[in-house]
Each structure stands twice: as C-alpha cells, then as structure tokens.
Amino acid sequence: MLSQQIITLIEKELKKYPADQRQSAVMAALRFVQDEKGWIAPEDMADIAVYLGMPQMAVFEVATFYHMYNLKPMGKYTLTVCTNLSCQLCGSGDTLEHLHKKLGISLGEVTVDGKYGIREGECMGACVDAPMFSINNKQLCGRLTNEKIDQILAELDKQ
C-alpha cells in the first residue's frame, strides 16, 4: 500500500500532466517510494501501476531501466560511486578500495547493520570534481580522498 504521504506527493506531480497521461508520473512515484523506504519492492511497483492505471510490467521496465532506483534494500545511506572514465582516471578505484576497507563491503553490498550500501554509478556530469560519489542520489561528494571519505562517513555516523 502506498502511504498517504506518497499519494499526496504523486497527486501533486500529476497536476503537471494531462489528465489522461497519468503514467507520466511514474518516475516521480518510484522516487517517492525510494525516498520513503530506501528501495522499491515489486509490490510497490504493482501499487504504483494500479494507482497510475498502467501495466505492472511498464512500471517494472522503468524501474529497471534507470540505475538510480534500488531494486533491493541498499542501506540507509546508498553511496553511488561513479566508475566511468574520468572518475576512474582520477582514482575511483582507490575510493572503492577505501570504502571496502572502512565498511567491509563491495559494490552492490550493504553493511550488516543496514546503514551503508555501495552501488556502481554512471557519470554524474561533474567530472571536474572527480572522483566522486553521491549519497542517496541527493548529495554529490567530489574530489574524494581517503581523509575526505572518513570525514563524510563520520558525519553520516553522527546523524
């Protein structure tokens, strides 16, 4: 079941589109679900499909096409590390290695306490700040060094 809060958000989103094009809100709806619970389960996709009046499979297609949607629980803080060329040249390999050392997890894994997860990401369009990762697809962190990563993780630990 979609929460009342999500339904309110979707309704607001729906106002942007013609009344007979409800499926236009599918990406936003998926995002709201992920913001609320951290990932999108098939049941959530089915609920969205019913709410927007579109086939379940069509929601599934969208949810699997974009890599920002988590199809399994990815921790409270999902760190999406860019592994594209610019970041790689600037040392995203070291970033991953450091994260692995600090958190004990590799790409696609979640810490035992469910706090952190690491995903592989595509170019975030800010190569000037390479190497970089994003936190929950919301906050970009660039020019990463081991010290800076420690600092970011320490801050997240405090929250």
Next chain:
Amino acid sequence: MINIEIDGIKIQTQNGATVIEAAHQAGITIPHFCYHKKLSIAANCRMCLVQVEKAPKPLPACATPVAEGMKVFTHSEQAVKAQKGVMEFLLVNHPLDCPICDQGGECMLQDMSVGYGGGHSRYHEEKRVVLGKDLGSLVSAEEMSRCINCTRCVRFLQEVAGQMELGQAFRGEHAEVMSFVSGTVNSELSGNIIDLCPVGALTSKPFRYKARSWELSRRRSVSAHDSLGSSLAVHTKNNRVLRVTPIENDDINECWLSDKDRFAYEGLNSADRLTKPMIKKDGQWQEVPWQVALEFAANGLRHLANGAGAEQVGALATANSTLEELYLLQKLMRGVGSDNVDFRLRQSDFSADGKQQGNNPHPNLPPVGEGANVSSLAGGEPRQFLPWLGMSIADIGKADRLLIVGSFLRKDHPLLAARIRRAVRKGAQANIIHSADDDLLMQVENKAIVAPDALVETLTQVSKAVAAKQSEGIAGSLLGGERVVVLLGNFAQQHPQSAQLQALAQQIAAATNGKFGFLGEAANSVGGYLAQATPGAKGLNAASMLAAPRKAYLLLNVEAELDCANPQQAVAAMQAADLVIAMSAYKHRATEYADVLLPVAPFTETSGTFISSEGRVQSFKGAVKPLGEARPAWKVLRVLGNLLKVDGFEFDTSEAVRDEAIGGMDIPAKLNNASQAATQSSILSPQSSGLQRVSDVPIYATDAVVRRSAPLQATADAVTPQAWLHSDELKKLGVQAGEIVKVSQGQGSVMLLAAADDKLPKGVVRVATGHAATAALGAMFGTISVERA
C-alpha cells in the same frame, strides 16, 4: 497517392505508408525482424536499413514514411553494408545453437544470416547469458539468450491480446524480455508469440523437441473449437498430429490463432481415447469387432422403435460435430421414424423453434444482416429461424458502436474479442450488458451488469431509451454511431429467456440502423441448422428430450454431464434409458450409462465440413488416419443406416453427404436472425430467497478434445471452478473467500472454494459448467444454494 521508386521500380502508394509497406506491395523483400504488419512499429532491430537518395545515412524502412519522388535502394552497396553490419551485431550475442534449437529450419535469423551474415565471427569475447523464464505450460522461454530483443511478443500482448504481460526490463546489454515478478503469460492468445518470435527464444512447449519443421507434413484444416472457423495447418509426422499453426486469412483469423485452437491437438492422443468398439455385457465392458457392435446398436434401435415407438428414441449431438455427421444423424433418426434430434445442448429456450418468418409480421423489423433482405422478409417463402452472426467477421471490426449482450467475450470468442479490441482502440465504443463483469482488456463505454433474471428488463429499458432517442448511457452511445453492431453471446443464447433477449436486441439494432447477430457457440452452430439436426414440429428438442426421458439415446460426441444445459437431468435420463449408443472419440462417463460405445474420429481424423458463424462453408480433409479402430462418424452412421434399412444411405464419400445436405443450397438466403417475437413469459421468476446461478463454460472446457489437452488444462484459465460471489453475499453466508462451501442445486451438491468478485451483481453465484467438478449440479440458470460446508 504518392509516387516513389524502389530499386528502380516505380510504385504508387498511399500517403502515410512506410517504405517497407510500399516495398512489400511491389513484391520487393527488405530483411526485417521487429517489423510486423499487424503490430506497432518499433524500429529497434535495424535490419531493414535501406539507402534513400539524399539521406546522409541509411534509414530504417519500417519507420520511414514515403515522400513524393523518394528514391529507395534496398540492395545498393550502402544498404547491404548496413544490413550486414546489423546482422553481425545481432549475432554477437546469439548462441548460434541452431542444431538443438526448435526454431531451426523456420527461423528468420537463420534464414537471414545465410544472406547477410558472415562466414565466421570476429567476436571472441564472452557472449551474454540470459536466464530462461517460466511463462506457463504453453510457451517455452527456456533459451532467452537467443532473444534479439525485437519486442514483437511484448507488442503483441500489449496491442492485440490487450494486456502487457511481457516487457523489456533492464537496459543496454542487460536488457531482457521478461514478465513481472516471474508471472506466467495467461493470455488466451499467448501462443501467437511463438509464431511472432523471429528466433528460437519463444517456442511451443508441448511441441518442444518433438520434430524438426522439415519432417512435418502440413494439412490445411478448419478450427473445430469455436464458431469463427479459423484457418489452420495441422502438422503431422508418422500419422500423429504434432502441432497446429495458423494459416493467414484476413477475413477470419488474420494471422492469429487462439491457444484453444493451437494446443487442443494435445488432447487427440490422450490416454482415454476410445480405440475399439465396446459393448456392455452383464455389466462388463467388452471389446468387440465393429460388425458386432454396429449390429447390436442397430438391433437395439430397431427393437425399441418397433416396441416402445420411434418417438422413444432421441439423438443428441454436440455443435462441433461436422455437417456430414449431423446430417446423417438426423436422416437416420427420421429414417427410423423419430423426429427427436438436436445439437443445441446448452440452450434452454426453444420458443423461437418452428416459428416461421412469413409475411413479415413486424413492420418495425428491418432487414437484418446481409442474408435477409427486404424482399425475402416481406413475403414469399416462409423462412425458418436460423441464427447466425448477421454480418461478416470483418464487419465486426469495422463497427463504431457495439452492444454485446450476455457474452464471456474474451474466453468464448478470443479472436473476435481481439478484433473488437482493435476497433475500440481506433475509437469504437463497446457497450456491455451481462451478468458478470470480466475484464475484456479494452475500454468499455457503458456496462450494465445485472442478475440473469434482470437481463430482459435491462434490455427492455435500453430498447425504450433508444426509441426515445436518449442521449446518455448505452442508448446514447448506440445512437451516436454510424455502424452499429448488436451481438448476442453464448450466455444470452443459453439464457431461459433468450427469445425475448433476441427480440429486444433486434429492436435495438433496428432502431439504430445497426446489424444484429448471434455469436455462435461452436464450430457448427450454423451448420447444425442447415443439416436439419433440429427437431421438426412433432419432435423434441434437446431440453425436452432430457426432461421427458426417452427409452433410447443416440449420442454423437456428447459427454452428457459436461455438454448439456442441465447435467444432473442429462445423466439421470441416460441412466434411466434402456439403450444408450454413444459415438465418441473418448472413453468417458458414458461407460457408466451407455450400452455400446462406438469409437469415432475427432476432426483431424475425418473429412467434413464446418459452417462458421458468418455462414462460411469450409470443408476439410482428415490430417491423419483414425487412431486404432476408430472410424469417421459419418461412416459409422452410414452403416447404421444400411443396417436399419433406411433409404438413401448409399454414400461413398463425405463430399456426397455434404452435397446432399447443402448442395445447391443458397446458404446466405437461409440464414435468418428474424423470428416472431417471443411470448412475454417470465420463465425465470425472481426468487425472494436463494441465489441465482450464473454459469460460464470455461474456455478450456468447451469440447471433448480441449478437455483432454494437458497443456491447456495446466493454464490459469483451467483452474477448478470456484463459487464466485459478491463479498456482501459472502458476508451474509458467514463465509470467507478461500473457504470450502457446499453448492447445491436440485438433488446434487458439490464442494467448491468460495471466491469473492465484487463486480458480480448481488444475489448471484457464478459457478462454471462443463467441468467435472460441477457436473453434479443442475441447470446453468436458476436457483442455486450455497452454504457453509
């Protein structure tokens, strides 16, 4: 019109056509995979790249509209280079496992790679692997690595079948065709994705590894499982039917086939086929030679007709028997002096019978359909009521307003439903009056879902509203149309007030200048009438023959407890009879009540004729020899006629029987939907207590062959019938959905799972018929009780 030039050939084509369509018109082949003339354009395989003059790069022919003066080169150096490049990419991840692939020999990719593929691959890296999927008992998707992601299957299910059961998930190299959370594909048209798949990713599960396509002989035949008369090819090897595929026929089935037509063949060689004549002696069944069995049957019939009287003999046949069989059956009965013969086993209202359309007693009734023109209605020969589609199948697709009364449309007529679905997509409005609200997978403009006893009242109101030119609701929708079609479905024809429903529907069609027709229930619903397999003035119809039991019955393909309107009554009548001669392809419950079993051939093993709902006469030949000692029923009836010394039974071929039955007959002039208005009797008196039964014949329970097809019986559509009630009714009974309830009717009762369907009207329970689990119940309509078990 637009003038273009393809490969130097000047072509005139329609504005808005695509290059590939124009090329096909001119007989020029452009290689393609994802393009299909009946589906939307995806342009994702890129195989149809062609060179277009002044275009800087090759363009996909399937997605490029023609323009005046356009010059296209399909085989120029640039075009072929592009096509070869695409082919190389398509083969990069293809497993090239043709030797073990079922598609081998009839594979578009295989054929095309001969023309455009390289002799060896430049790709030495790992190929991607896509895990197999379980899509159900009909379609095998075990080798999805073969998929080239053309999305034909996705588009078919979405556009033609009406539900997006497959989709292309993930992205780029990880893209794969799959269902939502590993669901099965439950469409009643799902088998078509096997034909559509240009590679071996989707193959037929029952046919898997049975034969190579080049080992099969193809025999043209006609669908025996619904009234559409679909053209199909029966593929055989070693005298065994191994698969069935559609033959393209735009007037009937286009290039599709319903799963029922496609997979029913699996029931042909089921273990309970009757392969030897049998006689019951002292309560024991014995296999006997044909001669003995036939003499036994003939002597029994003669004895009874001479003793108890010929009117004590009744003959019942299913409506999917061939024209020849039905004709000889009635001729035999009339030869022994009985007029009791009928093929309308599930019908309960016969009041239209014998009412002849003479000097058009209804000035309001306009000519209906193509068969009945004004002159033939207004006078001349009295014409018998002979319900038919009232129009051609193609006409239904051209309608802009439809009213469908009493039909489980999607399950009873899957391909007709697809045609109507397409019309609705193009802007037609469908209106429904019915007692159940199953999802038709199309937009329904207006619907009235009422209990069976309120159908007449509802239709009366619509008729009045149409007369009053109301602008709202169903009437408004119909009045707003130019090509109105009013159709009565199986449910309406089986309804105890079907004559009234018919009269009202006809009035509505008349008042809206529309066409009116009956959706036939079975392959020979029209043919049965033309074969005269209906009782004459002094005969008894199917219902009366069972209500007033006869001493002897001759059954043709009938399974009494599954094929009749009232199974309870039918079985009781059979058990009470002195002599039951069952002509059947299967050993079924007749072993409990019959005295002699004569093995007859199903439609693939006999020649014969079906006359489809639209009055199309289609004869076919047997595809294989009859199994064991089974014989075509027309031959069996012929010998019975000889043994009983009935005149005029010297037929050597089924064609001779057909010619005697309908040779020289002006069939269109015989088809006649107009009958005298029914008496306004309320047969279904509204009951204050108890529930009314709404019954459907599930899609895979309609005839003996389908019932024995294991793959069809493993689909979601073939689950054991449940007792469906509105949740308020469930509450009243104190029952939860999923609990077992006792459903009783007459003297019988069965235990079924209760299920909730809030779209059903209140006061009804939906219990399917035609299934062993509900065979102990009574009539398809009427009072039924449900209680906690």
